[in-house]
Amino acid sequence: MAKKSNSHRSKSWNVLVTTLVFICxxxxxxLWRVDNTRTELIRTKIIGFxxxxxxxxxxxxxVIGDLVRYFEIYSSLLEENKELKRDLQNMTGWKEKALQLxxxxxxxxALNNVKLSKDLIWVTGELLADSGSPxxxxxxxxxxTKDGIKNGSAAVDGLGLVGRIAGVGQNVxxxxxxxxxxxxxxxxxxxxxxxxxxxxxxxQWPLLEFIEEKALINIGDRVFTSGDGNxxxxxxxxGDIFIDNKKKLRVKPVANFESLEFLRILNTxxxxxxxxxxxxVGMENF
Numbered sequence: 001m002a003k004k005s006n007s008h009r010s011k012s013w014n015v016l017v018t019t020l021v022f023i024c025x026x027x028x029x030x031l032w033r034v035d036n037t038r039t040e041l042i043r044t045k046i047i048g049f050x051x052x053x054x055x056x057x058x059x060x061x062x063v064i065g066d067l068v069r070y071f072e073i074y075s076s077l078l079e080e081n082k083e084l085k086r087d088l089q090n091m092t093g094w095k096e097k098a099l100q101l102x103x104x105x106x107x108x109x110a111l112n113n114v115k116l117s118k119d120l121i122w123v124t125g126e127l128l129a130d131s132g133s134p135x136x137x138x139x140x141x142x143x144x145t146k147d148g149i150k151n152g153s154a155a156v157d158g159l160g161l162v163g164r165i166a167g168v169g170q171n172v173x174x175x176x177x178x179x180x181x182x183x184x185x186x187x188x189x190x191x192x193x194x195x196x197x198x199x200x201x202x203x204q205w206p207l208l209e210f211i212e213e214k215a216l217i218n219i220g221d222r223v224f225t226s227g228d229g230n231x232x233x234x235x236x237x238x239g240d241i242f243i244d245n246k247k248k249l250r251v252k253p254v255a256n257f258e259s260l261e262f263l264r265i266l267n268t269x270x271x272x273x274x275x276x277x278x279x280x281v282g283m284e285n286f
Contacts, residue, residue: 121148121266121267122264122265122266122267123143123147123148123149123264123265124143124262124263124264124265125141125142125143125147125173125262125263125264125265126141126142126261126262126263127139127140127141127175127260127261127262127263128140128141128142128172136180136202137176137177137179137180137181137200137202138163138166138174138175138176138177138180139174139175139177139260139263140172140173140174140175141155141172141173141175141263141265142171142172143171143172143173143265144168144169144170144171144172144173145168145169145170146170146171148267149165149168149173149265149267150165150168150267151165151166151167151168152164152165152231153165153265153266153267154225154232154233154236154265154266155175155263155264155265155266156236156255156263156264156266157255157256157260157262157263157264158262159237159254159255159256160236160237160238160239160253160254160255161178161185161225161232161236161237161238161253161255162175162177162178162253162255162257162260162263163175163176163177163178163179163180163183164176164178164183164185164231164232165265173265175263177200177257178198178200178206178238178253179200179201179202179203179204179205179206179253179257180200180202181200181201181202182200183198183199183200183206184197184198184199184200185197185198185225185231185232185238186198186225186226186227186228186229186231186232187208187223187224187225187226187238187251188223188224188225188226188234189211189217189221189222189223189224189241190222190224191218191221191222192213192216192217192218192221194211194212194213194216194217195211195212195226195228196208196209196210196211196212197209197210198223198238198251204253204257205242205244205250205251205252205253206250206251206253207248207249207250207251208223208241208249208250208251209249211249214249217241217249218241219241219242219243220240220241220242221240221241222237222239222240222241223237223238223239223240223241223251224236224237224238225238232266233266236266237254238251238253238254239251239252239253239254239255240252240254
């Protein structure tokens, strides 16, 4: 019975408290709605009483609000930073592509600036692969018999002679570089009226051999194709003469072998005689 009595008192007390709070809220609402001097005085006293009690609560609320605001700012800045990084990466990629295109355009312009005989016809191709090695120096271009390419045709870049065609397929051809050990090109040195052979030895500077009067040769003399044997058209620039540390005459090619990309394949308007050794490597390798 005592337990029931205590429970009944607790419920009664809860109802009383709830009722008093409700009545207070109604009174406060009415005071806030009524507009006269007395109610204004009461409102002022209530605010004066409640304000000091709420002041300690304002600080943590303010701190939490600032933390939320700072987090939002940080998140916004972090996302903006990510976007800027993406934009920078895109700009870097576009810049690299632009530089590559500029290099290609420069090589094509250089090809267009090459002065060639009116008796020559040519086709421009792109170097697909460079199989240069200590034993074999050649490249593959994306033009072949369908483009009129023939074995033995000269290949030039925008500066000078690169080599000759040494194997032709329908869509691709192999260019044997003048530095290859199997390359031999009839040349002339206009300044001293001498002829000879430029012979590759798989080094970057081919040898100059079979000169009739070597004493007439000067360092820096320019070497051109002679056109002898109908191997190449005449007067294609090859490079400049120098003497190596073994006192051998060599030619430093003007062609830029380090950045070959586009080549122009030359043919005379007459049928070019085939070299007897151009079939050494069949096009089954392509």
